[in-house]
Structures are given as C-alpha cells and as structure tokens.
Amino acid sequence: MIPIAQVVLEEDEIEAVVRVLRSGQLRQGPLTAEFERRFAASVGARYAVAVSSGTAALHVAYAALLQPGDEALVPAFTFFATASMVSAVGAKPVFCDVDPHTFTLDVDDARRRMTSRTRAIAPVHLFGTPAHIEEIQRLAGEHNLRIVWDAAQAHGARYRGKDIGSFDDVVCYSFYPTKNMTTGEGGMITTNDEEIYRRCRLIRDHGQEAKYYHTVLGFNYRMTDIAAALGIRQLQKVAGWVQKRRQNARYLTEHLHDVPGIQVPVERPGAESSFSLYTIALDLEQFACDRDEFVGRLHEKGVGASVHYPRPLHHQPFYRAEYGHLSLPVSESLSARVLSLPVHPKLTQEDLDRIVKAVREVAEETRRSAAR
Numbered sequence: 107m108i109p110i111a112q113v114v115l116e117e118d119e120i121e122a123v124v125r126v127l128r129s130g131q132l133r134q135g136p137l138t139a140e141f142e143r144r145f146a147a148s149v150g151a152r153y154a155v156a157v158s159s160g161t162a163a164l165h166v167a168y169a170a171l172l173q174p175g176d177e178a179l180v181p182a183f184t185f186f187a188t189a190s191m192v193s194a195v196g197a198k199p200v201f202c203d204v205d206p207h208t209f210t211l212d213v214d215d216a217r218r219r220m221t222s223r224t225r226a227i228a229p230v231h232l233f234g235t236p237a238h239i240e241e242i243q244r245l246a247g248e249h250n251l252r253i254v255w256d257a258a259q260a261h262g263a264r265y266r267g268k269d270i271g272s273f274d275d276v277v278c279y280s281f282y283p284t285k286n287m288t289t290g291e292g293g294m295i296t297t298n299d300e301e302i303y304r305r306c307r308l309i310r311d312h313g314q315e316a317k318y319y320h321t322v323l324g325f326n327y328r329m330t331d332i333a334a335a336l337g338i339r340q341l342q343k344v345a346g347w348v349q350k351r352r353q354n355a356r357y358l359t360e361h362l363h364d365v366p367g368i369q370v371p372v373e374r375p376g377a378e379s380s381f382s383l384y385t386i387a388l389d390l391e392q393f394a395c396d397r398d399e400f401v402g403r404l405h406e407k408g409v410g411a412s413v414h415y416p417r418p419l420h421h422q423p424f425y426r427a428e429y430g431h432l433s434l435p436v437s438e439s440l441s442a443r444v445l446s447l448p449v450h451p452k453l454t455q456e457d458l459d460r461i462v463k464a465v466r467e468v469a470e471e472t473r474r475s476a477a478r
C-alpha cells in the first residue's frame with residue numbers, strides 16, 4: 107500500500123535527538139529557544155513560541171486574544187481543534203461555510219455571520235492551500251477582529267511571495283508526524299506583535315511571570331529539547347520537501363484533471379499551496395458509488411487514500427445539539443465527496459503512476475452508465 111503520509115527521518119536527526127538524550131537536558135531549554143529563533147526567521151515573523159502540539163498552539167493563541175463570551179468565526183470544514191480550542195477558552199465558535207474551490211473559509215459567509223460579539227476570525231490554510239488572505243484582512247480591518255491563522259497543515263505555503271507564517275496577528279502550526287515537518291508531537295506560534303508574544307509565552311508556562319509567581323491562567327504546553335532538536339533539523343529540510351510535494355501535486359493534477367467527475371485542487375495566482383494533502387472532490391452524480399466505496403476500491407489497488415474530513419464540525423456529536431440546525435451546504439457536501447491521495451515527498455515516479463492509474467480505473471469502474 108502506498109501510504110497517505112510517511113515521516114522522513116534521517117540519520118542526522120536521529121543523532122541530534124540522541125545527543126540531547128545523552129546530555130540529560132530533556133526539558134524546554136536552549137534548543138527550544140534556538141528552534142524558535144530559526145523558525146521565526148525562516149517564515150519572516152518577528153517572534154515564535156514553541157509548544158507541545160498544534161492544538162496547544164491554538165489554545166494558547168485564543169487564550170491570549172479572546173475573553174469568555176466572545177465569538178470567533180471558524181470554518182465548519184476543518185479539523186476539530188480549530189473550533190474546539192475556541193470553546194476551551196469559554197468563547198463561542200461561529201461556524202461558517204467554505205469556498206467550494208479552495209475549501210478554505212468563505213469570507214462572504216463569515217461576514218454575514220458576524221454579530222456585535224465577534225472578536226476574532228480563525229481561517230485555516232486547509233491542506234496547505236492559503237486561505238483568502240486579503241479578503242480576510244479587509245474584513246478583520248473593518249471590524250477590528252483579531253486573526254488566528256490555523257497553519258497546522260501549511261508549513262511552506264506562500265501568498266504573494268510571503269510565507270504564510272509572517273502574517274498578523276497569530277499563526278499556529280502543528281508538527282504532528284503527518285505534517286510537512288515533524289517533532290513527534292509539537293507546535294509553533296508565530297507573531298509580529300510583542301505583547302501577543304509575551305502573553306503566549308506566559309500562557310504556555312502556567313502564567314508564570316517569575317518562578318512560582320502566576321499572573322494569568324496558563325498551562326504546561328512547553329516543548330521538550332528532544333523535540334526541538336528534531337525540529338531544528340527538519341526545518342533545514344522542509345523547503346525541499348515542500349518543493350517535492352508541489353512537484354508531485356503538479357504531476358497528479360496533470361494526469362487527473364481531465365477525469366470526468368473529479369475536481370482536482372486549484373491554485374489561485376500568487377497562492378502557493380504546500381500540499382500537506384492532495385484532496386480531490388467527487389461529483390457523486392457521475393459515479394454509481396459513494397465516496398467511501400471509491401476509497402475502498404483505491405485501497406484494493408494499493409493506494410492509501412484517506413478522508414479529511416468525513417463530517418463538518420456543526421455535525422460533530424460535541425457540537426450537534428447547539429449547531430446541528432445550521433445549513434452550511436458546501437461544508438456538508440464536501441464532507442461526503444472529498445478524499446485525499448498520497449502526495450508526500452517519499453513518493454517515487456512509479457508510485458505516482460500507480461496512483462494515477464488506480465484513480466482513473468476506479469472512476470471508470472464506478473461511472474454511472476448514463477455518464478459513460
């Protein structure tokens with residue numbers, strides 16, 4: 107089976123981790139500080155705060171910017187944590203629909219859902235595709251909203267020549283092993299605002315202004331130097347891996363865009379995806395099967411396709427009672443129609459050809475006779 111994701115871990119990274127283990131300095135220390143400096147420099151942000159996961163990054167960012175009762179505009183088609191961490195700080199996620207082409211936040215829909223309590227907007231660069239950055243900045247500027255960019259899947263994505271990690275107010279990354287770079291578990295927050303940086307550092311470490319002197323509610327979301335050693339090495343390689351992902355994506359698009367009933371990822375001018383995932387959408391009218399059967403058939407042919415995400419957030423059991431009545435047609439439709447194909451940098455040309463062949467075959471085998 108060609109896996110949907112594969113960690114790239116080389117000897118120098120393993121040695122770097124072993125050196126930390128031998129040193130006995132395991133907790134957050136100088137390597138974490140070095141990782142933060144290098145990460146901030148690599149994305150063009152003034153500050154970076156390393157944390158223990160992407161979820162922790164979002165929790166810290168929302169805690170730094172939101173008060174209980176505030177509302178934050180969040181896409182309904184994303185991973186749970188984009189919204190659940192808004193709930194975790196006592197604020198309210200307001201679910202918005204997504205654009206059917208980019209799968210990122212539909213800014214017009216977000217505008218319609220604003221109230222007098224809206225304080226923030228949390229766009230997601232989903233699958234590595236930059237969100238509609240300028241429209242989001244305009245909306246935020248007009249209404250004095252804070253922007254928390256969820257870049258968990260978007261290391262190396264660029265917008266009009268700038269890394270997406272350099273945008274205001276706060277950018278949150280994940281280093282989970284399926285992401286473009288990894289520290290095992292881990293996350294990073296970048297910002298250009300000194301006060302936000304100060305607050306995020308405090309919240310990461312129990313709100314301790316000085317040892318055992320706690321001024322705000324905080325948590326233990328510190329990164330270990332073991333993870334940071336890995337992160338420093340991975341950071342040196344991630345641009346090359348992203349380039350390979352982009353090449354792989356281009357090949358898949360070239361060879362799949364003409365398959366009737368299959369929508370391939372779009373790249374708008376100036377918006378460079380980092381292709382954390384290569385996600386296609388099926389026009390189910392054209393196939394005599396549902397998406398899950400399509401995925402099952404790809405598995406039978408050795409292609410590790412997967413589904414991100416099978417259920418929009420307002421239909422998740424945790425949110426259904428409060429939000430289940432909402433109509434977010436694009437999010438609902440995409441959840442039933444999307445599937446992701448392997449695009450990671452370890453793919454060989456033979457793998458790419460096998461993926462293309464399998465998708466084309468399954469599309470033909472399952473095509474409705476009227477659509478043939």
Ligand SMILES: Cc1ncc(COP(=O)(O)O)c(C=O)c1O
Binds near residue numbers: 160161185187256281
């Ligand atoms: C869009 C998005 N947001 C947040 C997260 C949370 O990151 P982590 O798994 O590191 O907590 C993820 C990762 O799965 C994600 O894909």
